[in-house]
Amino acid sequence: MKLSPERVVLDTNNAHEHGHGVGDHLYVHRHSLVHDLPAQVKTVAAIVFIFMVVLTPVHAVGAFAVYLGLVFVVVKIADLPFPLVLRRMLIEIPFVLFAVLMPFFGPEPRVEFLGLSLSQEGLWSAFGILAKGTIGVATSITLAATTRARDLLQGLETIGVPDLLVQIASFMLRYSAVVTDDLSRMKVARESRGFSATGIKHWKVLANSAGALFIRSYERGERVHLAMLSRGYNGTIIDLYKPVVTKKDWRTAMALPIVAASIMVIAWITL
Amino acid sequence: MHMPDGLINAPVSIGAGVLVAGAVAVSLKKTKGSLDSQTAPMAGLVAVFIFAAQMINFPVAAGTSGHLMGGALAAILVGPWVAVLVITVVVGIQALVFADGGLSALGINILNMGIVTVIVGTLVFALTMKVLSKTKSSIVAASAIAAFISVPAAALAFVIEYYLGGNATYDPMTVLISVVGVHLLIGIGEAIITALTVGAILATRADLVDGARKFLPKEKLIIKDSVVS
The missing domain is CATH 1.10.287 (Helix Hairpins)
Structure with missing residues (x-):
């Protein structure tokens, strides 16, 4: 392993831990715009984004390419290593099999491809599951890799969990x-x-x-x-540190689902 | 298994989320009076237990192995209300921190693996205990039956969601037969592991098994002469 010296700068003005906290199995420490966003803001943005993807009609192939591109832009901004993200995406494999088998059993009409008789509707459904599943797992991984578990829990409480x-x-x-x-x-x-x-x-x-x-x-x-x-616990835990969330944080994070929402609407109108 | 995004459509996913929120709200209310401040640390450790117990590999044959799902087990060990909270947390953390299961499918995953298994497990356990004699071995047997039924019940919940909003072209009837069929087999494994685990706990700390508490007689403290003298 090679250590890059620029990563080992001591940040004395903004003291914070560089180690892994508990439950941070997927967390990758970086200093990026995505890492700095409050956890609950990112989580809400990721969930809304995924729903926009899921709501998109499967025939809008271009829309899914744009969504995947958007996720890769976020991965790039977050300075996450692409091989790591790709390797973690293998978790999806069982469902790839579920999708790949579908065109063979789907309903009429059928198309011929390489001597195989495949169901047209089955092909579209398989594409939909693969595209949405892939974008979904890439988004989940990006969220997990840029958010500390502790911040996530603290953040979820502020939005009503x-x-x-x-x-x-x-x-x-x-x-x-x-x-x-x-x-x-x-x-x-x-x-x-x-x-x-x-x-x-x-x-x-x-x-x-x-x-x-x-x-x-x-x-x-x-x-x-x-x-x-014996230390005075009465059922509630008092947080001495409350993360400050600004409107700007929300605007930055929600840019992703808002772009996705417009693409989703365009996809429905043009199809 | 944790569902990915895109397999079930958005309305059904959101509907499942609403059901989960309702079940969690009821469970929070029910645990508030009985356990109160005790709930959090204890339930947290039970959540870790379920999470860790899912990591124990039970070898079947020829390199294949299975693991516990734990819904019925949690319901029998800590009661249905705490169990709902615990499994909701486990599945939620798996999605948000471990990227296991789709974010849009979170409601569906919690509903199938947490709520359905706990409710079905609890009901089957209670019904079975009604007809059996109130002994430790019947508690073990009832745990096995509860765990066995809970697994295909979760699969059935998935098939219903698939029927209502599945984005795939497999015929719902085919899905019903294959998915529930496979989960009947998985249920046998779940039943054996759950029963053996409940049996092991009953043997040493029967007082910790919530489902057994009202059936077993209060143990008396006996000081044996041979120990004292």
Whole structure:
């Protein structure tokens, strides 16, 4: 690995962490316009954008090309490495198979292609699922790669997601490393006793681990809760830091879904 | 499985989102009185448990393996209301932080994997316990049946969404037979894993199993002579 020196500038005026926080598995640290936008603004923009894409008629091939281009522009602005984004998009593969098989089973009329008889409607549907799914997964990855989990949770609370859900989610992210470490210690313990799971006959052992994991997690929850109560927790968490959201942030972020909305409307009118 | 964007149309996706919001609102109300300030840390750790339990690979044969979905398990372990909140959080975090499942399909994914499995699991568990004797082994059996039914029920929910707003040309009847058929098989795995897990917890900390609480007699504290002397 080569370290690029320009990335290792100490930013003393604007002190912030450069490490990965909890739950930031997909997060890629950069200094960009996209990273700097408040999390809830980005999330709303991404969701509205995806709905515009989903609402677009499948025959508007050009519109989908523009949407994909727009996502790539955002990826570029966010300074994310393209190979990384592409690699993470492989998560979509099972649905690619679902879509690819469709033209073979679709209804009449059929078209001949390379000696295969394919359903025209099936081809369009397959294209629609692939195009929308691909743009969707690229958008999700861009959102996850530019947003810290902590900021996301804080941001979601400010746009009306119930406090209790946000608290559950933050406990989940905070303790996910602890509990998955518990799980891997159990795995090491099992394997150092000569156990290897090869078939259904071993499910009992694995389920015992799952049971033990539940008891450990639940008891940890009790301990955490008691520790919090003794420090004055009364069911709400007070944030000392409230992110400031300006109208400009909203305008910047909503530019993407607004452009997409106009393309969607044009696509419906011209088809 | 987490649905991507574009498979189900926008109106049905939004409709599913509205149903989820309703179910979450009811669950928040129900948990408010009973657990109150305890809910957050405990439910958070249960969410991590479900999330981690989904990572345990159960080998089937010839290199294939499956994992737990956990809706019915969560419902039996912590009760339906907390379970709805927990699975909603797990699926939501998977979509927003791990980019797993489409953003427009978030409502659909939570509805199928969280709400439907929890409701069906809870109902089947309660009905089965009505006819069975109130022992630990019947709780395990009822967990198995609840988990088994919950999986094809989630698949059926998907087929209904597909029928209402699917963007694909597969005939809904074909989808019904293949998707529900496959999930009947997956349901067998879910049933075995859920039952074994509930059994393991009942053996050591039966008091933690919400579904078992009202069926099992209060344990008495016994101090055995051999231990004291």
